[in-house]
Amino acid sequence: MNALLRPTGQSQGPTLRSAIISLRLARLLLSDPERFPQHAVEGSDALQIEVQHNNQTVGFIHLDENKTVAKANQQRKPLGRVQLMLADQLAADDCNFDLKVLSNQIGKECLFPANADGTFGGLDSKQVGYNNTLVIRIETLLNSPDMSCFFSQDGLDICEEIERFLDDPHARALVLSFENVSFKHNARELLLNALGRYLLGIARQGRFRQNPLVCLLDKAHQFIGRSVGDDQSSVNLDAFGLIAKEGRKYGLTTVFATQRPRDVPQDVLSQLGTFFVHRLTNERDRETIERACGELDRSAAAFIPSLSQGEAIIVGPDLPAPLPIMMSKPEKGQQPESHGPKYQEFWGETEAVSLTEEFDQNSRRH
Numbered sequence: 177m178n179a180l181l182r183p184t185g186q187s188q189g190p191t192l193r194s195a196i197i198s199l200r201l202a203r204l205l206l207s208d209p210e211r212f213p214q215h216a217v218e219g220s221d222a223l224q225i226e227v228q229h230n231n232q233t234v235g236f237i238h239l240d241e242n243k244t245v246a247k248a249n250q251q252r253k254p255l256g257r258v259q260l261m262l263a264d265q266l267a268a269d270d271c272n273f274d275l276k277v278l279s280n281q282i283g284k285e286c287l288f289p290a291n292a293d294g295t296f297g298g299l300d301s302k303q304v305g306y307n308n309t310l311v312i313r314i315e316t317l318l319n320s321p322d323m324s325c326f327f328s329q330d331g332l333d334i335c336e337e338i339e340r341f342l343d344d345p346h347a348r349a350l351v352l353s354f355e356n357v358s359f360k361h362n363a364r365e366l367l368l369n370a371l372g373r374y375l376l377g378i379a380r381q382g383r384f385r386q387n388p389l390v391c392l393l394d395k396a397h398q399f400i401g402r403s404v405g406d407d408q409s410s411v412n413l414d415a416f417g418l419i420a421k422e423g424r425k426y427g428l429t430t431v432f433a434t435q436r437p438r439d440v441p442q443d444v445l446s447q448l449g450t451f452f453v454h455r456l457t458n459e460r461d462r463e464t465i466e467r468a469c470g471e472l473d474r475s476a477a478a479f480i481p482s483l484s485q486g487e488a489i490i491v492g493p494d495l496p497a498p499l500p501i502m503m504s505k506p507e508k509g510q511q512p513e514s515h516g517p518k519y520q521e522f523w524g525e526t527e528a529v530s531l532t533e534e535f536d537q538n539s540r541r542h
Contacts, residue, residue: 238250283311371415
């Protein structure tokens, strides 16, 4: 959220965090009506949520029609009591709240300092102005088709698909394609990093100890060792780096495929056990692989630039020496579309036509 919304550190950042906590609080209050009794407000869809402590009523929290928390001139004590009661849930890192009303809640966090009678201050129009650009960014992203993979309710839920795959004893592979994910707003990088965090969270629960999972990441240099956002709200894309460093003890391992090893951080490369090295012509790429592969000597590394298509060298702790291999071609229906444009096929016809016309014109002049 910080990388997408880029809140300023002094005014917008604290307001955004406070609004997120308020929306988490509203969801938790509405999900447990027995613990937090709900009282309808006459003439509207608003609710008064009763807060109790030691079987005594502490006060009420007012939720407006759109289920946002109203604070202006309201009592602070019941809100503080609930925040203590639900501290663990409010400190979660997920975004399990209603994003559609986030900009509305931000407006309700812009208050004057608290009053002496224990109530929140009134609405501060100057703070509202400070947060106006943040509200505009939120509304723009929520309504952007390029960001529908984050915010839309249409289509399949990726987390549910992953859970269905993990619960199926006969499933062997799950392919997630980012082909239709937009390049705008760093959507691809942020989405993949979120999925990596999700998988690592499952692994830390111990779900992969008896059923290990291998995650294959193509174009790894685009997602590892990078950061997105500006100087004040940058986010490191470290999810798959963490999986490489600590996932093995949880039963979660990863395979990286990249054409630019030099762009993968050394601390991540050092955690990888086995390398399949194809042809590398860039000197920095070869040096990176040589440093990462302790068993790859100079004589074996000298063959890397001359490897042909399909040839590779395997280097790993289970091999006494680097092992050259030839990859077998996949079947026609499974071959990747990685070939470049067919210049001769498409440009050659045009060139042949132009040469023929020029020859005809010269013949007429002679």
